[in-house]
Amino acid sequence: MKKNIILTIGTLLFSANVNSQSITNLQKLKIGEKVPDVRIDRLINSQSKTSKISDYKGKILILDFWSTWCSACLDEMPHAVELQRRFPDKIKIIAVTNQKENVINAFLKTHKQIAGLKLAMSLEDVELSKLFPNKLLPHIVWINPDGIYLGATSQTDLNAKNIDKIWATGAADFSEYKNDDIQFDSGKPLFVNGNGELPIYEYKSLLTYYQPGLPTSIGTKKENNNIRIHATNVTLAMLIRHSLGLNSLQFPQNRFLVTPSDLEKKVFPDSNVSKSQKMFCYELIRKDTSRLGAYKHMLNDIESFFHIKVTTEQRSVKCLTLVVNGNNKRLLTTDNINENNLHDPTVSDKILRGGSVYDFIYYLNNNENLPPIIDETNISGLINLHFHSDFKSLNALNSELFPYGLTLKEAERNLKMITIKKADNDF
Numbered sequence: 001m002k003k004n005i006i007l008t009i010g011t012l013l014f015s016a017n018v019n020s021q022s023i024t025n026l027q028k029l030k031i032g033e034k035v036p037d038v039r040i041d042r043l044i045n046s047q048s049k050t051s052k053i054s055d056y057k058g059k060i061l062i063l064d065f066w067s068t069w070c071s072a073c074l075d076e077m078p079h080a081v082e083l084q085r086r087f088p089d090k091i092k093i094i095a096v097t098n099q100k101e102n103v104i105n106a107f108l109k110t111h112k113q114i115a116g117l118k119l120a121m122s123l124e125d126v127e128l129s130k131l132f133p134n135k136l137l138p139h140i141v142w143i144n145p146d147g148i149y150l151g152a153t154s155q156t157d158l159n160a161k162n163i164d165k166i167w168a169t170g171a172a173d174f175s176e177y178k179n180d181d182i183q184f185d186s187g188k189p190l191f192v193n194g195n196g197e198l199p200i201y202e203y204k205s206l207l208t209y210y211q212p213g214l215p216t217s218i219g220t221k222k223e224n225n226n227i228r229i230h231a232t233n234v235t236l237a238m239l240i241r242h243s244l245g246l247n248s249l250q251f252p253q254n255r256f257l258v259t260p261s262d263l264e265k266k267v268f269p270d271s272n273v274s275k276s277q278k279m280f281c282y283e284l285i286r287k288d289t290s291r292l293g294a295y296k297h298m299l300n301d302i303e304s305f306f307h308i309k310v311t312t313e314q315r316s317v318k319c320l321t322l323v324v325n326g327n328n329k330r331l332l333t334t335d336n337i338n339e340n341n342l343h344d345p346t347v348s349d350k351i352l353r354g355g356s357v358y359d360f361i362y363y364l365n366n367n368e369n370l371p372p373i374i375d376e377t378n379i380s381g382l383i384n385l386h387f388h389s390d391f392k393s394l395n396a397l398n399s400e401l402f403p404y405g406l407t408l409k410e411a412e413r414n415l416k417m418i419t420i421k422k423a424d425n426d427f
Contacts, residue, residue, distance in 0.1 A: 026130040029149045031177075035131065037147075040094065042101060042123040058145050060091045060166050062158070063128060065139035067097055068107045073138040074114060076155040081117045082341045082351075083160065090167050095121045096128050113338040113354065135180045136215045144170045152178040159344065176275065179213040203286060205297070207305055210279040218242050220291060227294045231282040233275070236267050236302075239282060240310055240418065243299035245292075251418055252365040254372045257315070258420045263308065267420060268368075307423045315417045319372040320394070320408040322361065324379070328405030333384045352385040360385060374413055377406070 029035065037054045053061065064080055066073035077095065084093050097104065101123045108115040122128070132141045132152060140158050142150040150172040157174045166172055210233055218231040218238055231239060241251055258264040269278040284298050303310060339353040342363040352359055357379045364373045387400035398407055 026127055028133055029131050031149055031151045033149050035143050035147050035149050038127040038131065040096075040122050040128065041125070043094075044104075044121050044123065045118045046094075046120045053143070053147060056092045056143075057147060059089075060145060060163060061143040062091055062093045063132065063141040063143070064093055064095045064158075065097070065129070065132070065134055065137060065141070066095050067099060067137055068103065070137040072155065074111075076138055076158065077114060077117055077119055078338060078340045079155075079344055080158065081119050082339065082344065082347075083158065083163065084119070086160065086347075087163055091163055093120065095119050096125050097121065097123060098125045098129055100124055112336055116336050116338050116354075133180065134178075136178070139178065139180070142166065142172055142174075144172075146170060152180075154178055160347070176212075204283060205285075205301055206281075206283045207301060208281045210276045211281050214281065216279075220294065222291065225287050227284075227286055227289055227291060229282070229284040229294055229298055231280070233279045233281060235269070235278060236280065236306065239280060239298075239302055240267070240420070243295050243302055244310070244312060244418065245295055246418075249362065252362075253368055254365055254370060255415065256418045256420065260422070263420065263422055266306070303423065309421050309423050311419050313417055313419055314414055316412055316414050317372065317417065319374055319411055319413050319415065320364075320370065321374045321376045321411045321413075322357070322364075323376050323407055323409055324405055325402070325407040326405050328379075331383050331385070331404040331406065332379070333382050335382070335384070348388055348390045350385070350387050350389050352383065354382050354384070356380075357383060372413075372415060373408070374411075 026036065026038070035053050037052050040051045040053070041049075043049050043051060062080075064073075064076075066077075080093050080095070084091065104121070104123050128141075132139070132149075134152070136154075138155050140153045140155060142153070142162075144150055144166055148170070150166065151174060153174045153176065157176070162172060162174060214232040216233045218234050220227070220229045220242075222228075229242070231242065237253070237256065238248070241247055253268055256267065258267050282298070282301070284294060284301070286294055286297065289297070299310060302308070333354065335354050337354050339351055340355055340359060341347050341351050342359065343366075350363075352363075357375055357377055360383070361373050361375050364370055383404075385404060387397075391397040391400065394408060394410070401407060
């Protein structure tokens with residue numbers, strides 16, 4: 001018995017020594033390499049407070065690097081939870097952050113919807129970030145059931161299609177592999193002094209096609225007498241919205257009137273069109289101008305480069321109004337449980353729990369087969385909805401909504417629309 005005890009203690013001491021060495025010796029992994037059996041510490045929403053990479057052998061391990069300040073990370077978490085529920089025997093998703101435990105605990109206390117997801121999280125991470133260094137969040141790391149690193153992606157590739165592919169073959173075929181090696185700071189001018197390259201200047205207007213490795217972002221910033229508009233890897237529709245001081249929440253695709261059809265395909269390209277053909281980077285830096293003046297300059301640049309004419313007009317348009325048609329007790333809820341898979345294109349069985357009418361309207365307005373949807377329910381509380389998205393007609397959709405006391409009615413409303421057409425001087 002004494003020999004066994006001594007041997008066990010020796011093993012523990014040796015393991016601790018190996019672990020302490022691994023923290024300093026860990027280096028960035030390459031795709032196809034075996035992932036070292038490092039510890040995953042400070043786990044919450046998990047059966048144990050610590051684990052190892054090898055504990056998940058036989059499953060696809062998905063490490064979702066995030067931070068409390070990353071809104072895209074928070075938006076993606078309900079989808080991650082839905083995938084975990086859908087594939088409990090095939091995947092394990094762990095949200096990884098290097099933020100301190102007290103910071104996360106305070107955050108979860110004030111963000112009940114995120115806390116209610118009960119997504120497994122690893123806090124105060126050090127080792128995983130050395131293996132999978134990242135600058136842009138969310139950063140999704142994929143490890144196959146044999147412990148092989150398959151690559152990192154954005155949240156776009158976190159879907160059932162890729163899970164099925166990896167489970168069947170052990171290999172991945174992501175739409176885009178994430179590259180965080182590029183030195184980039186959205187707060188600095190594009191392509192200048194290590195942020196691209198060029199000298200300092202007083203005025204700048206720049207437009208390029210898609211740049212791999214940069215995030216999708218757009219914004220306007222004013223400092224002293226300078227105003228700067230920056231956009232990286234965004235669509236033409238996003239550029240146009242921003243130049244008008246609008247966003248996708250206010251003006252989804254069905255609030256655009258684009259003619260002819262070939263121009264519409266440029267503004268709203270199909271999903272199979274490569275990013276290099278449908279995404280752009282833009283920057284404008286000007287002195288002594290207002291935000292409105294900068295937006296006008298941006299719009300002029302867009303119109304000139306793409307040979308188009310953009311206006312906003314009040315139009316009487318055919319639309320659908322969402323109204324209450326009777327008893328909606330099944331619709332209303334006070335549950336704090338949050339579940340939303342409305343924007344997962346691989347799922348036709350749609351669930352919205354603990355959401356809002358606005359969430360549902362936003363989903364419908366991003367369906368290219370529907371006209372503008374107007375909320376006339378006057379419902380401000382939380383709702384639950386469960387329906388199928390493969391509806392073939394308005395009647396089919398209404399049949400899904402009827403049990404919840406809702407109806408979509410055809411109507412005409414005077415709405416502000418974005419109109420786009422080819423410029424008179426040709427395209």
